[in-house]
Amino acid sequence: EKSRHTFGERLNHLLANFRSVDEDFFDELEETLIGADVGYDMAMQISDQLREEVKLQNVKKSKDVKNVVVQKLIELYDAAGADEHTGLKMAEQGPTVILFVGVNGVGKTTTIGKMANRFKQEGQKVLLAAADTFRAGAIQQLNVWAERDGVDIVKKPEQSDPSAVVFDALKKAKAENYDILFVDTAGRLQNKANLMNELAKMKRVITREVPDAPHEVLLVLDATTGQNALNQAKLFKDTTDVSGIVLTKLDGTARGGIVLAIRNELHLPVKYVGLGEQVDDLRPFVPSEFIYGLFKGLIDVD
Amino acid sequence: MAFEGLTERLQNAMKKLRGKGKVSEADLRDTMREIRLALLEADVNFTVVKDFVKTVRDRAVGAKVLEGLNPAQQIVKIVDEELTKMMGETATPLNKSPKIPTIIMMVGLQGAGKTTTAGKLANHLKTEENARPLMIAADVYRPAAIDQLVTVGQQIDVPVFEMGTDTDPVEIVRQGLAQAQANHNDYVFIDTAGRLQIDEQLMDELARIKALANPTEIMLVVDAMTGQNAVATAEGFNDKLDVTGVILTKLDGDTRGGAALSIRAVTGKPIKFVGEGEKMSDLDVFHPDRMASRILGMGDMLSLIEKT
Ligand SMILES: Nc1nc2c(ncn2[C@@H]2O[C@H](COP(=O)(O)OP(=O)(O)OP(=O)(O)O)[C@@H](O)[C@H]2O)c(=O)[nH]1
Ligand SMILES: Nc1nc2c(ncn2[C@@H]2O[C@H](COP(=O)(O)OP(=O)(O)OP(=O)(O)O)[C@@H](O)[C@H]2O)c(=O)[nH]1
Ligand SMILES: [Mg+2]
Ligand SMILES: [Mg+2]
Numbered sequence: 314e315k316s317r318h319t320f321g322e323r324l325n326h327l328l329a330n331f332r333s334v335d336e337d338f339f340d341e342l343e344e345t346l347i348g349a350d351v352g353y354d355m356a357m358q359i360s361d362q363l364r365e366e367v368k369l370q371n372v373k374k375s376k377d378v379k380n381v382v383v384q385k386l387i388e389l390y391d392a393a394g395a396d397e398h399t400g401l402k403m404a405e406q407g408p409t410v411i412l413f414v415g416v417n418g419v420g421k422t423t424t425i426g427k428m429a430n431r432f433k434q435e436g437q438k439v440l441l442a443a444a445d446t447f448r449a450g451a452i453q454q455l456n457v458w459a460e461r462d463g464v465d466i467v468k469k470p471e472q473s474d475p476s477a478v479v480f481d482a483l484k485k486a487k488a489e490n491y492d493i494l495f496v497d498t499a500g501r502l503q504n505k506a507n508l509m510n511e512l513a514k515m516k517r518v519i520t521r522e523v524p525d526a527p528h529e530v531l532l533v534l535d536a537t538t539g540q541n542a543l544n545q546a547k548l549f550k551d552t553t554d555v556s557g558i559v560l561t562k563l564d565g566t567a568r569g570g571i572v573l574a575i576r577n578e579l580h581l582p583v584k585y586v587g588l589g590e591q592v593d594d595l596r597p598f599v600p601s602e603f604i605y606g607l608f609k610g611l612i613d614v615d
Numbered sequence: 616m617a618f619e620g621l622t623e624r625l626q627n628a629m630k631k632l633r634g635k636g637k638v639s640e641a642d643l644r645d646t647m648r649e650i651r652l653a654l655l656e657a658d659v660n661f662t663v664v665k666d667f668v669k670t671v672r673d674r675a676v677g678a679k680v681l682e683g684l685n686p687a688q689q690i691v692k693i694v695d696e697e698l699t700k701m702m703g704e705t706a707t708p709l710n711k712s713p714k715i716p717t718i719i720m721m722v723g724l725q726g727a728g729k730t731t732t733a734g735k736l737a738n739h740l741k742t743e744e745n746a747r748p749l750m751i752a753a754d755v756y757r758p759a760a761i762d763q764l765v766t767v768g769q770q771i772d773v774p775v776f777e778m779g780t781d782t783d784p785v786e787i788v789r790q791g792l793a794q795a796q797a798n799h800n801d802y803v804f805i806d807t808a809g810r811l812q813i814d815e816q817l818m819d820e821l822a823r824i825k826a827l828a829n830p831t832e833i834m835l836v837v838d839a840m841t842g843q844n845a846v847a848t849a850e851g852f853n854d855k856l857d858v859t860g861v862i863l864t865k866l867d868g869d870t871r872g873g874a875a876l877s878i879r880a881v882t883g884k885p886i887k888f889v890g891e892g893e894k895m896s897d898l899d900v901f902h903p904d905r906m907a908s909r910i911l912g913m914g915d916m917l918s919l920i921e922k923t
Contacts, residue, residue, distance in 0.1 A: 353655050
């Protein structure tokens with residue numbers, strides 16, 4: 314895998330420099346977690362729990378602490394989302410509708426391009442809705458992906474009402490028996506009430522046409538985002554009832570640690586991760602891999 | 616949002632300082648802790664935070680604040696001064712070439728806002744100084760990147776030079792610059808594809824474009840919502856290209872934008888403009904003092920000083 318060593322390496326370095334586990338150790342550990350964008354509160358929570366654990370197990374050597382850190386983090390991640398559905402929810406009958414939402418430039422359109430290809434490969438009949446009628450070149454961008462993937466697309470001229478595009482796409486999906494419809498929306502910042510309302514309206518149109526839809530509302534998050542990702546998750550969840558997260562750009566050096574905090578506070582599962590710009594650079598999310606990814610350098614050492 | 620700004624944090628910490636004739640080491644440590652937290656919650660890189668807190672602390676101790684008449688006020692002043700110093704005290708204007716064209720190359724991670732900002736800046740120069748810019752479409756990778764730049768060009772009535780996606784970006788830039796010479800364009804914007812700073816091949820491509828074009832400005836475009844990774848990004852691009860300026864985008868959101876401080880600290884390069892929306896007019900020159908208060912969540916430094 315091409316992603317992320319740094320966090321584990323940093324932690325390793327940290328551990329190597331402490332012969333015994335004292336308060337300084339925990340200060341440094343907190344900083345290390347913060348460096349991975351897990352956020353201040355989450356870092357404190359983790360280190361508090363570790364403090365307990367270390368006391369409980371009477372751990373003194375840094376080597377043993379490593380194991381406790383990893384164990385505890387996986388435990389924490391799992392606890393926040395016990396018995397949740399990490400796959401995609403599909404329609405019992407009729408088209409499955411998946412709505413993509415998120416702030417500007419995070420990777421919504423690209424993720425649709427990648428995901429449409431996956432489903433097409435699996436033999437599904439796929440339709441895309443170009444409901445970002447706002448951003449320059451957005452319709453053409455989705456159209457390039459539709460051509461690459463060999464799937465159909467519904468589009469209208471730039472500046473059309475995005476809900477109208479969604480409406481047309483739903484009609485087509487039902488009439489022509491598509492298995493799955495991906496709806497691309499324009500990026501919008503979560504503090505823009507009018508744009509968030511527009512999104513809520515699109516969602517209502519979907520539900521009106523297909524009562525159990527949208528089957529998934531996927532919030533796309535950029536792994537390089539800091540603490541603002543928590544605001545994003547909160548407000549998009551409030552407006553569109555987000556059902557899962559796609560974490561993109563994990564091929565960079567960012568750890569995406571903010572997902573731990575989101576997980577803890579909002580209980581939103583990550584469903585896919587993006588690892589590049591190409592069509593194959595999408596993977597289903599595997600929690601243990603993610604945690605091990607954070608600690609890669611650390612675990613490789615012994 | 617969820618986070619307390621430094622104003623609240625400091626007010627709480629300083630309540631304890633007030634009324635005491637003398638401030639103890641422990642009191643000072645508490646105050647420093649609050650400053651540290653406020654910066655971390657704003658996404659300032661943790662190593663940058665560490666240095667900053669140390670600087671403030673040293674000055675506070677050196678200035679004999681501990682014995683001082685009103686230590687709380689003095690600490691707030693020191694924080695304000697140091698932060699403003701770090702952000703760059705005054706706005707830095709755009710570099711201009713003595714002879715036309717001034718060449719501005721836009722670089723940065725994927726989705727940061729390079730293409731949009733090229734359009735905004737071209738539009739800004741058009742309105743401010745009647746400039747006649749040309750934009751070169753050197754992103755041959757992202758689907759429909761050229762369509763995007765062409766559409767932006769139409770919106771602001773600025774010509775776009777493009778050669779499709781089958782030509783090497785360096786060659787596109789070469790021919791684009793030749794056209795700018797022929798047409799006497801006074802500004803040239805080079806829109807490059809987003810890339811990771813660890814992608815050696817694509818970073819080399821930027822170095823080749825730089826060598827060919829000898830740009831007046833290399834603008835690193837950074838999303839204001841970036842977290843701790845801002846340092847790695849800024850260092851990566853700056854080490855390879857020696858950027859000349861930074862543009863911070865998406866400041867119309869509710870992010871504190873601590874990345875601004877991190878980038879300043881590690882590159883020393885000035886932040887010149889900020890993006891505050893998706894429209895072509897949503898560009899502003901950078902105001903260091905405003906950014907400082909935004910990061911700290913401090914409305915008005917003076918009123919805080921008066922209250923303590
Ligand atoms: N390195 C990397 N780049 C990605 C990934 N996903 C998307 N990108 C790139 O990020 C940039 C933005 O992607 P888009 O798909 O246009 O993002 P968007 O959310 O649709 O953007 P807007 O519609 O403008 O809000 C493009 O250059 C993509 O190629 C990823 O997983 N890794
Ligand atoms: N709200 C807001 N959105 C912005 C701002 N600047 C850019 N955007 C949006 O961010 C998204 C990405 O902008 P682009 O200009 O395509 O970014 P880029 O860096 O050229 O992206 P790539 O070429 O894919 O690397 C688009 O949806 C823009 O409309 C800003 O200041 N505020
Ligand atoms: Mg898009
Ligand atoms: Mg671009």
